[in-house]
Amino acid sequence: MADEVLFDFLHMEMVSHVYKEQKSSKGESDSKERAVCVSILEGMGFRVGQGLIERMTKDSPSFKDELDMMKFICKDFWTQVFRKQIDNLRTNHQGTYVLQDNKFALLTQLSNGKQYLEEAPKYLAYSCGLVRGALSNLGLESVVTAEVSLMPSCKFQVVIQKL
């Protein structure tokens, strides 16, 4: 039970640290600084994602194709990191995937509804990085964005960059 919340707490502190750091060095926070914070968090996630996927795929057979990799991310990767699977995976079979999580672990501590909708992107940047890092180590360069429309649920859009 206790070990389940460790990552949640660490993540919360990480987000608040990065934002505080930016704020104290510059004073007011504007949209440009917010973008800097998001990219810092995303970069941290990227490196962690690379390491994680290396460890998780150590004993799994090699992947057949892109969809196979995405399924791995939705099932095994998500379970290990967020303790549940992705609820819905959709794709257009042309390199765009939408991963929907109806109860995203890092958003469950925020109250439901519209109150903190503006704050939500802060808490998703790191996860976007995780996914991008994992895919990049598997050989897929991608762009990952997240959006929230109703609080504990969120959607990650993954667009694979074709060479």
Added chain:
Amino acid sequence: MAVCIAVIAKENYPLYIRSVPMQNELKFHYTVHTSLDVVEEKISAAGKAMADQRELYLGLLYPTEDYKVYGYVTNSKVKFVIVVDSSNTSLRDNEIRSMFRKLHNSFTDVMCNPFYNPGDPVQSKAFDSMVSGMMVQAS
């Protein structure tokens, strides 16, 4: 035991290569380099035909007069190549597999080291000593 062990990045440049001293090092570099074509062939063939048994271990890549070259590819497309002496006939497939497994475990540890930059040459001492344990002890 191995006479040469190499780790090759996704983009086919060497991350780590080590061979027994006192022998022609360049020859081993050449052997490993040539093996990459075979690795590439095996990966692309595996994608189509053997959809069911997708293994990371690629088996014997090719034998030369003096050496046997074995290959292994991780899910992140990092290749491991082990060259063993052909005269060493007692070496079984199982042992080669377990060597690759050890190599993979150790490489994973390197990847998860926050001070290591993915794509840089491997300079970890732990990795080094693990490799030393698998090399032929030069007498």
